[in-house]
Amino acid sequence: MEDSDMSSKHFNLITGFCLSLLVFQQAAANEQQQLVLQVAKQVESEPFAYERHIETLAKEVKRLQLEQAKLKLEHERKLLQLRLERERLSLENDWHRVKETQLSAQFKALKNRLVLENTINAEKQKQTELARERDQLALENAVAEERNKQEELAFEAELNKMTFKKRLLEAKIAERAKQEKWDNQANTPPTYLIEPLVDGQLIISDRKVVLNGPIWRGTANEIVERIQYYNNKNTEYPIFLIIDYCRGGSVMEGTRILKAMHNSRAPVYVVLKSFAASMAAVITTLAERSYAYPDAVLIHHQVWGTSKGNGTEQREYLKILDQWANRIIQPVADKMGMTLEALIEKMYQHNSSGDWFEFADAAVKHKWVDYLIEDIRDTSFVKRPKDGDNNEVEAKGKRVSVAEKRDVQGNSYVKMPHLRPFDVYHMYNPDNYYRY
Incomplete structure (x- = not known):
């Protein structure tokens, strides 16, 4: 400017x-x-x-x-x-x-x-x-991180505490499970004896096969396989064929069982607890050795069957029955010391239908069973039996159950199940609540 x-x-x-x-x-x-x-x-x-x-x-x-x-x-x-x-x-x-x-x-x-x-x-x-x-954020982050660390430490401490409690509980549960497992087991091995009858007490090991229900297709396989298995394990100690309740059945299946018993390297002994009829009675009588409760029932009778056709066919079928009688009834007669005809005559002398019925304490006199026993100690039960393990089964059916009903008068009652042959009810029933 x-x-x-x-x-x-x-x-x-x-x-x-x-x-x-x-x-x-x-x-x-x-x-x-x-x-x-x-x-x-x-x-x-x-x-x-x-x-x-x-x-x-x-x-x-x-x-x-x-x-x-x-x-x-x-x-x-x-x-x-x-x-x-x-x-x-x-x-x-x-x-x-x-x-x-x-x-x-x-x-x-x-x-x-x-x-x-x-x-x-x-x-x-x-x-x-x-x-x-940034410093403020870093400080806040540090504070938050420290707080998180404290929370994590607290959480970890709580988690460790819970884990410790869990481990204590698991240890207690495991200990209890072990104790229960110990308590649910006999913790003693089965007893194996060459001579199982000791002072009137029959001692059974786990070398046993159970025969219950009818003898039909497949029964022989089940029995024979187990006999072979126990023979493969040991041939010194006996094998026990336990019969609780068996009505008999197929003669073909039964003869296979008898063959396996007679050819077994280890002795096969029959133990009869309740009932053996027909083929089951033959198996009991023809066993190398048999034991039975005095109240057990045995029934012997002729082999029977059904046929149809003309007279020639009927006569042919009758020959088959006679041949089976010679194969399974004749050995029973031989053991009793009589002829087949004499045995059949005896059958009809004792019962009009030819069903010779005897309790074991009488059957032992006819050589149907060898030894009477009052006590059986089964050492094979090394674990506590589960509920339902001992349910009585026949023909692979379930245990019979009953339900309460009402009659036309409105009274409550229970229908009792059908009894098996040679069984009767013996119960106190003054109000007729249980009906047959």
């Missing part, structure tokens, strides 16, 4: 000087013109004084020329001064412009520096804020 004002002043000064010079030149020209007019007037008024006036005019012109030259020189000098001043002023203006440019550049640089510093400061402040926030 200062350089601009100075340049304006210089311009006004030069302009004024030029105007003054023009005014001076115009005044000199006017003076010469007036002098010429004055001389002309004098020549007109004084014709004879022409020369004198010419000389005066020449002097005056010369004077004027000198003054004009002087003025011109003065003008040139002043003009030179003005030019020098203008150049000086121009240089000063240039210098001022350069300086102004420098100042402007410096100002701009300063401004840029200040802007940059402000930006840097703002960025630093931002970084400081971010660092502070």
Whole structure:
């Protein structure tokens, strides 16, 4: 702004000087013109004084020329001064412009520096804020992490406590299970005796096969396989064929069982507990040795069957029955010391249908059973029997269950199941609640 004002002043000064010079030149020209007019007037008024006036005019012109030259020189000098001043002023203006440019550049640089510093400061402040926030977040995270660690430690401690309790409970449960397992077992091995009858007590090992229900297809396989298995394990100790309740059945299956018993390297002894009829009675009688409770029942009778067809076919079927009688009833007669015909006659003497019924304490006299026993100690039960293990089963059926009903008068009663042959009910029933 200062350089601009100075340049304006210089311009006004030069302009004024030029105007003054023009005014001076115009005044000199006017003076010469007036002098010429004055001389002309004098020549007109004084014709004879022409020369004198010419000389005066020449002097005056010369004077004027000198003054004009002087003025011109003065003008040139002043003009030179003005030019020098203008150049000086121009240089000063240039210098001022350069300086102004420098100042402007410096100002701009300063401004840029200040802007940059402000930006840097703002960025630093931002970084400081971010660092502070980061530190705050780090602190909060550290606090949260520490809190989480404390919670994790507390949770882990609680978990360890629960795990410890769980292990204690598991140990107690395992100990209890072991104790129950120990309590549910006899913890004594089965007793193996070559002579199982000791002081009237029959001692049975786990080398036993159970024959219950009817003897039909598949029964022989089940019995024979077990006899073979026990023979493969040991041939010294006896195998026990236990009969709880068997009505007999297929003679083909029965003869296979007898063959396996007679050909067994280890002795096979029959133990009769309740009932053996027909083929089961034959197996009991023809065993190498048989034992029975005194109240067990045995029934012998002829082999029987059904046939159809013409007379020839009927006679052929009768021959088959006779052949089977010779194969399974004849050995029974031989053991009793009589003929087959005598045995059949005896059957009908004791029963009109030919079913010879005897309790074991009487059957022993007829050699149907060898030994009477009052006690059986079964050492094969080394584990506690489960519920339902001893349910009485016949023909692979389930144990009979009864349900309460009401008669037409509204009285409650229970229908008793059908009895097996040679069985009777013996129960106190004054209110007729149990009905047959």
